Amino acid sequence: MSFERLRERTDELELIISGLSLFALVSMPGWLWSAYETYVPRMSLGIAAASAVLVPIASAMCLTMALLFVLHLAVRAHWVGLIGLKAVFPHGVRWERIGGIGRLTTARLRRRLPSLDQGIARADLVASTLFSLITFSAMALAVLGFWLLLLFLIAGMFGPALGGTNTFVNTAMGWFILFFFGAPLLRWLLDGVLLRWLPERMQVAPLRALVHLAAWVEGLFFPARLLGSIRLTLQSNLSPRLFFILFMAGVMGVTVLANISFQRARQFDALDSQRYVTGGDIAGGMRSAxxxxxxxxxxxxxxxxxxxxxxxxxxxxxxxxxxxxxxxxxxxxxxxxxxxxxxGPAFGFDPSDSDAEAIxxxxxxxxxxxxxxxxxxxxxxxxxxxxxxxxxxxxxxxxxxxxxxxxxxxxxxxxxxxxxxxxxxxxxxxxxxxxxxxxxxxxxxxxxxxxxxxxxxxxxxxxxxxx
Structure with missing residues (x-):
């Protein structure tokens, strides 16, 4: 009974958190861009490299979370409306009082339409699942952003010693994507397919070590203590085979789109739709900048x-x-x-200076x-x-x-x-x-x-x- 009362309070908290977070998330990308535009000419290589990761990733996270929160609020609004209908009209649809439809249409609608209780339960399930997915996505993107930030910081600080900043970033990003997708895929192929069909191979030490290594690399991107319970709960109750694959593809897709939008936002023709007066043409013409x-x-x-x-x-x-x-x-x-x-500093002085020292x-x-x-x-x-x-x-x-x-x-x-x-x-x-x-x-x-x-x-x- 106490859990049910707690469950009722969480619905209210979900609405409050969603509403407040939505306003914050919508305004955050503009603030980030304004700060970036202000300070980019004065950034060192390390700070510029970090900003090139943080600004697009954080902006993409904010916009993605904002869209999910809008969807969550819409589902919760539908849920509130159903509860209101249930309170006012406890019997739900009174089929005998509906005119203008015949027996065939009524039978078809009664088979397809859920009752108010079923609609309330379904909307509650969707809203709670969305809220958990928002939390999981935010934490997963934050972890991914941390590793990308570390990679670009290394490139900014030690790039010249590693063969060139851009060269190192391009090479490292290839390995990064390989580990991000390859480790979970290898762990699934070995542990979820091979050892399931050939359980006697579980005693092979190199194979077991390879499974543990793949799981350890996967844990760097999706820490078990931080994300494991939410991830496995969602995965086991939604679509066990496709959930994690679709989620990883979505995370990487958000990251790629964030970088593309970041690069295009710095151009005049962000949509790349102007063919007869291009940036190359303007280079020899006149620019307001x-x-x-x-x-x-x-x-x-x-x-x-x-x-x-x-x-x-x-x-x-x-x-x-x-x-x-x-x-x-x-x-x-x-x-x-x-x-x-x-x-010395531009306006520094020493009160004990003589005139000759000041000159x-x-x-x-x-x-x-x-x-x-x-x-x-x-x-x-x-x-x-x-x-x-x-x-x-x-x-x-x-x-x-x-x-x-x-x-x-x-x-x-x-x-x-x-x-x-x-x-x-x-x-x-x-x-x-x-x-x-x-x-x-x-x-x-x-x-x-x-x-x-x-x-x-x-x-x-x-x-x-x-x-």
């Missing part, structure tokens, strides 16, 4: 050089070249001299800034209408409004004719001089930034000729 006045949050995913606006009305063109440590540091380590430490510290900071600017300039090449532009005088900059650091300066426009012009910026010119082991670093990136130079005098319409 190069203009501060047209920039949106998604542009932080791949920081690009920036000018203020497509229309420039001043004699100097402001230009900002971003610094992204993930991509730039491997190049700068080879193109620049080792940096000297000791300049010396400030001189060190100025020298460090010039050294950093010269270093960053080595990975950029700028030309305006085909004429090379010097980056001398550009200075290291921190743009808190953009969440970026980099180089900024001004290009002179005097001597140019008013009208359209083309700024071409190359990141990593002459890549053959770099002997990089970091295989995730692009060979070369070219940025084309068209703009209209319209100084005030040229912007005025010409006077009409006198008659």
């Amino acid at each position: 190069y203009y501060e006045s047209q920039r949106i949050g998604r542009d932080a995913l791949l920081p690009r050089p920036l000018i203020p606006d497509p229309v420039i009305e001043t004699a100097w063109l402001p230009l900002f070249l971003p610094y992204v440590s993930l991509l730039d540091d491997p190049l700068l380590d080879r193109r620049c001299a080792p940096r000297e430490e000791g300049a 010396e510290r400030e001189a060190r900071r100025d020298a460090a800034a010039r050294s950093a600017a010269d270093c960053l300039s080595s990975i950029w090449e700028v030309s305006l209408d085909g004429r090379p532009q010097s980056l001398e005088g550009f200075m290291v900059t921190e743009r808190a409004d953009l969440g970026l650091r980099g180089l900024s300066g001004w290009l002179p426009l005097n001597g140019l004719t008013p009208g359209p012009h083309r700024l071409v910026i190359v990141w990593r010119p002459r890549p053959e001089q770099d002997e990089l082991v970091e295989d995730y670093v692009p060979q070369r990136m070219r940025h084309v930034i068209p703009f209209l130079w319209s100084p005030e005098a040229a912007a005025l319409p010409a006077e009409p000729p006198l008659p």
